[in-house]
Amino acid sequence: MLLRLISAFLMLFVLSFDAAHAAEPVATGFFGSVAIGGQDTVSYFSPQVRQTHRVLAGEKSHEVQYLGATWRFASRQSAERFAADPARYVPHYNGHCANALSLGEGLIATDGKVWEFFGDQLYLFYAERGRQRWLEGDWKVYREQADAAWQAVIRK
Numbered sequence: 001m002l003l004r005l006i007s008a009f010l011m012l013f014v015l016s017f018d019a020a021h022a023a024e025p026v027a028t029g030f031f032g033s034v035a036i037g038g039q040d041t042v043s044y045f046s047p048q049v050r051q052t053h054r055v056l057a058g059e060k061s062h063e064v065q066y067l068g069a070t071w072r073f074a075s076r077q078s079a080e081r082f083a084a085d086p087a088r089y090v091p092h093y094n095g096h097c098a099n100a101l102s103l104g105e106g107l108i109a110t111d112g113k114v115w116e117f118f119g120d121q122l123y124l125f126y127a128e129r130g131r132q133r134w135l136e137g138d139w140k141v142y143r144e145q146a147d148a149a150w151q152a153v154i155r156k
Contacts, residue, residue: 024154026069027095027109035069036095037111042078044115044122055112091122093150098123099130101146
């Protein structure tokens, strides 16, 4: 009986380990699993945040696990909205720098403080310079380049 229990536990561990590593990469810090610098990804969609261009920081007391990362929120309501429909609120490329991907530089994590909506999608940038490149250039072409690079990453 104990041997079966241990075997079942090991099987669940292996399956959960594989599932966690099979997920798409999320922009997290080097020494943790907090996504996009702990910014509240639901807040980007608020009219007030879009007007002021200042995102809300999340708190440890409002966390949701998704894609193997910890997403933080400024309120319980934001956390619940995210948990109900995470795909709606996760930034494109799971928070990796859209500009770096469009330039073929690979995955560059962001802290969620430099961002913009293009079309109806949220994109994060490592630095303001990348955001300005997209604002001043042909963001649709850049998006196509970044999409191709992202597809190459997630197929690996």
